Amino acid sequence: MEYKTIARRCEARFIEKKSEFIGYLCPVQTEEQAVAFIEEIRAMHRKATHNCYAYILRENNTARHSDDGEPGGTAGVPIYEVLRREGLTDVCCVVTRYFGGILLGAGGLVRAYTKGAKDAVDAAQIKCMAAAVKLLVTVDYGLYGRLAQIFAEHDARIADEKFADNVQITLFIREENAKSLVDKLVDSCNGNIKVEEVEKINFDFA
Numbered sequence: 001m002e003y004k005t006i007a008r009r010c011e012a013r014f015i016e017k018k019s020e021f022i023g024y025l026c027p028v029q030t031e032e033q034a035v036a037f038i039e040e041i042r043a044m045h046r047k048a049t050h051n052c053y054a055y056i057l058r059e060n061n062t063a064r065h066s067d068d069g070e071p072g073g074t075a076g077v078p079i080y081e082v083l084r085r086e087g088l089t090d091v092c093c094v095v096t097r098y099f100g101g102i103l104l105g106a107g108g109l110v111r112a113y114t115k116g117a118k119d120a121v122d123a124a125q126i127k128c129m130a131a132a133v134k135l136l137v138t139v140d141y142g143l144y145g146r147l148a149q150i151f152a153e154h155d156a157r158i159a160d161e162k163f164a165d166n167v168q169i170t171l172f173i174r175e176e177n178a179k180s181l182v183d184k185l186v187d188s189c190n191g192n193i194k195v196e197e198v199e200k201i202n203f204d205f206a
Contacts, residue, residue: 012119018100023120054080055092132203
């Protein structure tokens with residue numbers, strides 16, 4: 001099963017009618033990690049008026065959001081909706097607000113918290129993760145030239161190549177494409193190729 005998440009933490013900030021909004025986005029895999037991130041941002045911004053958040057996890061299909069004192073439905077839900085629309089999971093977003101003295105109204109708050117989350121997402125490096133197999137391919141130099149086209153046809157991603165007595169190639173392939181790739185490699189090399197499965201892993205095919 002493929003899913004989208006982010007590569008690393010990021011932030012974005014803007015001013016709306018003298019209120020400062022700071023959006024933070026962090027990759028998390030468990031509810032404990034999400035809560036720890038929220039508490040970290042709260043500690044960083046003790047004097048902020050609000051630290052509203054939302055997170056979505058693959059673990060137990062968990063999703064949570066909080067308005068943190070803003071009028072109901074004007075902060076946590078808009079943040080959550082940005083994450084959901086972007087198709088992201090295993091992420092936590094906190095939007096911090098320093099009140100500037102001018103009321104934004106319900107509609108203004110929804111727009112501001114939506115922008116806070118969206119700006120953070122736009123600053124993030126998106127990863128498209130999929131169930132993959134890591135393979136080690138060993139082949140003679142004479143057959144090496146045949147492999148590039150086969151790898152490209154199967155969207156195999158080469159991680160490393162070693163050139164010694166023969167060529168050793170470490171690559172990642174989507175799990176559902178692995179058998180087809182191996183069969184094609186063996187066929188094109190008339191069996192004169194060694195393919196070993198190293199491990200099953202989630203890999204970024206973005």
